[in-house]
Amino acid sequence: MEEKKILERLREKFPAEVEETASSLGDDLAVIDKGAVLPVMTYLKGKPEDYAMLLDLTCVDYRGEEPRFEMVYHLFSLTHNKRLRIKTRLPESDLLIASLTSLWKNADWLEREVYDLFGVNFEGHPDLRRLFMYDGFEGYPLRKDYPLRRRQPLIRLKD
């Protein structure tokens, strides 16, 4: 019997939350509703799906589109040897999404990085601070409206 694909199972399990599934260039991906991040991830992490590893977590700024931001999660299952990409859109007016720190420990730093560079807030993160930039840094450098050459040094540069 042919085993059902992960994307089909995900659709069946969360018919309302999964907005779109696709496979492009060998990568499986699912677009889900922003509010369903935590339940979907909890399901994926548990058996039998067993996506035990959060490989990566990042954000993309689609300036000019609505909703503007897109969170991208890369999961990996050691037992099935499969990667899975989960995406969800965030409007600029409501930059709040559930934190995954309760599921994966590396989500702590990854979410701090996204908070630092994109200004996305994570609900339930224990210690949401900037990771790379310093306290008092203005703006979010990886947003498309942050100029490439804008400088804001902590100590005044010599002329």
Place this chain on the structure above:
Amino acid sequence: MPTRIQKQARQDTMLLNMGPSHPAMHGTIRIMLELDGERILNSEVEVGYLHRGFEKTCEHRTYFNLLPYTDRLNYVSPLINNLAYVMTVEKMLGVVIPERAQFIRVLMCELSRISDHLTCLAAMAMECGAFTVFLYKMKAREFIWDVIEQTTGARMTTSYIRIGGVRADLHSDFDTVLKKAVEETRLVLKDVHGLLDKNKIFLNRTRDVAVMSAQDAIAYGWTGPCLRSTGVLYDVRKAHPYLVYDRLNWEVPLGERGDNFDRYLVRMQEMEQSLRIVEQAAVHLPKTARGLIADGIEPAVAIKESRQRRVRKAIALSPNLEGSEGWRYPDILASATGYVVPPKEETYTSIEGLINHFKFFMRGHGIRPPKGEVYFAVEGGNGELGFYIVSDGTDRPYRLHLRAPCFHVVAALEHLIRGRYVADIIPTFGSMNMIGGELDR
């Protein structure tokens, strides 16, 4: 502004600042420690001292131009960074590269991996007091880097692996140099095993220090030698084979306990496996019949001649372009036009070549992957080194994100040193192989 640890520290404990200017912190990381005597109660790791906005910079460079930036990620094994980036773009474009180029890539990447592990373990051993080991390993690394330098033209900032293949073919003396490097590295590895494996001082500082369980390692997203030291079998080269790794015969060494010593041992054994791969790849490397053009005409003469008529004679290139002659392209670069830099001889001597050159480098032209997004990962020195690229159909990436393996490893540092002594930080941090360029991006 008080940090988290300053706020929550107990009254009777001491706060100690380690780094960023501390020799064992490799210059780019700061650890705030809350100490009770020598014991670490809590700690806070602060990173970002080497943040240069790699991802932001890449969004403003063309696909071809941003390659040198990837050299500066993990600067000990730049070739693997090149490979990870290049293969991600190739996955988007669907380029097929020649077999010889694939073998050359494997060769260079494995040499890079050896140099990466050598550097990591050399620093770790030196920080534990084993200075001899440091010198031995640096010696071996010099031999490896000789091979890399003679092939790529640079020791660290190589930019050798290009979209569609590699920049230049191997030089004629490659086999001899490689053989010497492999032999010397084998000898050094044997010496180092003899110096450290049963060394009481080294064992006391590494055995059962900073033990990571397999569950925690997975929860922290560890990959590479650090994950394998906990006994989890995951190597991108085996799990998702790329290039010709599935055609070569090698094994994945695993640890048992996940402590500092296992991380040391796994890296040592991985180097031996890498040497095996290098030797096999050198044997299986498809032979090329195309040698140097010895009796060709001088480039300056050819350019002069091209002003009157089409140059039909072979042109001998200067030694610093050795291996990148147009007629060697079929061996080392994909044949699809538009993805690779046109040969210099044609650019300078024919109008078609000149047009191709401009079409490649002009703003808005050049490599333009189709709209979409892609994630591709290779096994870097520290683990899964992945690129996530979003393309909007133009000549520069809309978004480029690097999955840095040591980011996830260093994120677990606080967890590993909690309850240990201050002195345990040094070997623990050393065994993680933190590379600032990759961690802070």
